[in-house]
Amino acid sequence: xxxxxxxxxxxxxxxxxxxxxxxxxxxxxxxxxxxxxxxxxxxxxxxxxxxxxxxxxxxxxxxxxxxxxxxxxxxxxxxxxxxxxxxxxxxxxxxxxxxxxxxxxxxxxxxxxxxxx
Numbered sequence: 001x002x003x004x005x006x007x008x009x010x011x012x013x014x015x016x017x018x019x020x021x022x023x024x025x026x027x028x029x030x031x032x033x034x035x036x037x038x039x040x041x042x043x044x045x046x047x048x049x050x051x052x053x054x055x056x057x058x059x060x061x062x063x064x065x066x067x068x069x070x071x072x073x074x075x076x077x078x079x080x081x082x083x084x085x086x087x088x089x090x091x092x093x094x095x096x097x098x099x100x101x102x103x104x105x106x107x108x109x110x111x112x113x114x115x116x117x
Contacts, residue, residue: 002050010050011111013042014058018108021065021100029073036066057116058107065103072096 020035043059072092080089110117 002053006049007053007055010042010046010053010055011114013038014055014062014111015108017042017059017062018104018111021062021104032066032069035062039063039066054114054116055111058111061103061107061117065100069096069100 017035017039020031020038024031024035039059039062043056043063046053046056046059073096076089076092076096079085079092107117
């Protein structure tokens with residue numbers, strides 16, 4: 001079983017990553033990069049302290065959200081640079097926005113209830 005202080009520390013880190021991702025809407029991609037680094041570092045620390053803990057699923061989700069967001073941003077950009085595919089770029093951007101908000105909100109709710117994602 002994990003030490004309660006370790007769990008509290010990692011829960012705080014997971015919240016920090018979710019908040020960094022949420023403020024990336026206002027500040028651009030840079031807070032997401034900081035969140036990604038924090039998620040990678042925290043996940044490796046958690047594996048050493050508490051293997052197979054529910055917080056690991058949150059770090060995994062946060063890491064996947066970053067990489068999928070980057071992929072969708074590149075796809076939307078490539079589609080957007082051509083005049084013909086601008087509607088496709090808009091659809092990709094809207095789909096990403098809905099997916100991103102859903103994943104972040106669901107992660108925050110589950111983290112608050114101390115459940116895995």
